[in-house]
Amino acid sequence: MQLIVTVKKLNKRTRVPDNLTEKNSIAGTVLQGFKFEGEEVKGIHDPALGKWYKDQHGYYYWGGGLHILKQNPPPPGTVHIDHLPANLPADYVLGADLSHYNAKPDWEAIRQAGVSFVYLKISEGVGTPDQKAKEHADNAIAHGLKTGYYHFCRPDTRNGGSLQSDATAEANAAVAIMQQLPATEMPIVLDLEDQTSWDTPLSKNDYQAWITIFIQQVIDATGIAPIIYSRKEYLDRKLPKEHTLGKYPLWLANYSVTDANKLKCPVGWDDWSIWQFTGKAKVGGNAALDLNILKDLEVINL
Numbered sequence: 001m002q003l004i005v006t007v008k009k010l011n012k013r014t015r016v017p018d019n020l021t022e023k024n025s026i027a028g029t030v031l032q033g034f035k036f037e038g039e040e041v042k043g044i045h046d047p048a049l050g051k052w053y054k055d056q057h058g059y060y061y062w063g064g065g066l067h068i069l070k071q072n073p074p075p076p077g078t079v080h081i082d083h084l085p086a087n088l089p090a091d092y093v094l095g096a097d098l099s100h101y102n103a104k105p106d107w108e109a110i111r112q113a114g115v116s117f118v119y120l121k122i123s124e125g126v127g128t129p130d131q132k133a134k135e136h137a138d139n140a141i142a143h144g145l146k147t148g149y150y151h152f153c154r155p156d157t158r159n160g161g162s163l164q165s166d167a168t169a170e171a172n173a174a175v176a177i178m179q180q181l182p183a184t185e186m187p188i189v190l191d192l193e194d195q196t197s198w199d200t201p202l203s204k205n206d207y208q209a210w211i212t213i214f215i216q217q218v219i220d221a222t223g224i225a226p227i228i229y230s231r232k233e234y235l236d237r238k239l240p241k242e243h244t245l246g247k248y249p250l251w252l253a254n255y256s257v258t259d260a261n262k263l264k265c266p267v268g269w270d271d272w273s274i275w276q277f278t279g280k281a282k283v284g285g286n287a288a289l290d291l292n293i294l295k296d297l298e299v300i301n302l
Contacts, residue, residue, distance in 0.1 A: 001144070003053060005034040007065035016041060016052050016060050027059060035069065071111060071144045079114035081291065085277050086259040088293060093117065095274070095292040097150065100132040102286070107143045109284020115291075117146040117300060119189055122181065125154035126173045137182045148186030148300065149178050150229065152193075155200045155210040163202075167210045171217035178222075186300045188218055189251060192230040192238075204240040211245060227251050227273065227299065235266035249273040249299045251292070255280075260293070273299045 009032070013025040038053040041060065051063030079094045094114050098105060099121035110118070118140045121130045133149070140147045151174040159169035178188060190211065194200070200207055211228075218226050229251040239245065246268035253276040257263050265272055273296035280288040294300065 001038065001040075001068055002070040003036060003038055003061075003066045004069050005030055005032050005061075005065055006067045008032050010034075010061055010065040013060045014058075016044060016049065018046075020049065020062070025060075030061075070142055071108075081113055081281065081283070085257070085275075085293065087261045089260070089295045091295075091297065093294040093297065095119065095294050096283075097121075097276070097290045097292065098132075098136055100130050102136070102289070103132070105136070105139070106283065106285035107139050107145075109286060110289075111143045111145065113283045115145060117148065117186070117294065119148045119150050119186075119292075121191075122149045122151060122177045123174050124152035126159050126170050129177050133177070134181055141182055146184075146186060146300065147182065148184050148189065149181065150189035150191050152191040153211075153214065154198070155192075155202055155207055155214075157202075163206055163210050164213055167213035168217055171214045172221070175218060175221045185224075187224045187226050187249070188222065189227045189229050190214065192228060193234055193253075200238065204238060207238050208240060208243045208245065215248065225249075229253065229274075229276075230266070232264060232266045235268075239266075239268065241267050243268050246270070249296065251276065260295075271296075 009029050011026050012028045012030055014027050015025045017025050036055045038055040038061070040063075041052040041054050044052060053061050053063055053066060055061070081094065093116045095117040096110055096115050097119040120133055120136045120140065122133045123129050137147055153170065155167070157163060157166050159166040174188065192211070202210060215226055225248060227249045228245060231253050250265060250269045250272045251274040252263065252265065252272040254263060255278055260275070263272065263275060273294065275293045275295075276290055277293055279290045281291045283289050
């Protein structure tokens with residue numbers, strides 16, 4: 001984790017002292033604003049000594065004069081989640097996705113569970129930014145989580161009266177919001193699904209055309225091809241069988257399958273890159289949490 005000295009001056013020691021007045025272990029001092037990478041020292045014999053941190057050079061610092069700037073997630077594969085799906089790839093990575101519905105995430109519990117990346121909702125349609133996006137992004141980054149953004153698409157012709165105008169307006173709005181948030185190298189995600197009160201009114205061919213226009217606008221603006229998120233049943237029902245969207249990475253939602261070998265892709269895709277396997281994970285103080293398995297590490301550069 002990355003730490004910063006918050007007091008005017010802090011002793012740098014060769015070991016954790018027996019008491020706070022001991023001077024034999026002092027190797028030097030550091031001033032306010034000093035930053036370093038370190039880890040918390042466990043098993044201190046006297047709780048009265050408080051927390052201590054050890055830097056990468058083997059020196060020790062009293063935690064009372066430090067503030068944690070950034071925590072590093074556990075190494076990929078160090079996952080502490082019950083009821084994971086069977087037959088996961090050996091190098092899989094655990095991720096989460098959140099929106100304003102996750103009002104007060106327990107970020108430390110998410111980190112400790114072994115989550116390495118998070119996707120955060122930033123917008124829906126045009127003119128509906130997610131009010132928690134900036135707060136969530138700042139907190140996720142502070143906990144060492146690689147962070148990306150997703151946009152809930154509303155493919156129709158409401159903005160401008162045509163597929164071209166609507167898809168362009170929606171893509172530009174999503175990119176504009178993303179550019180105001182902490183920078184990310186992770187591709188933006190198109191969330192393609194229905195809601196209880198809404199579904200796309202477009203025909204299969206028009207639906208594919210709208211998505212294609214949106215994707216091209218994103219590529220033109222960011223230089224990075226996006227990821228498509230959806231359900232197999234939904235895409236099979238909404239897209240023409242001969243569609244050409246299978247060249248984009250697929251983030252597949254399926255809560256009923258519990259074996260990675262039995263997870264089926266929509267027509268047009270040979271494989272999935274991310275699998276949202278639950279929307280009800282209990283992690284620390286979090287309410288139901290969406291968790292994901294990433295198996296294509298090149299997709300988001302982990």
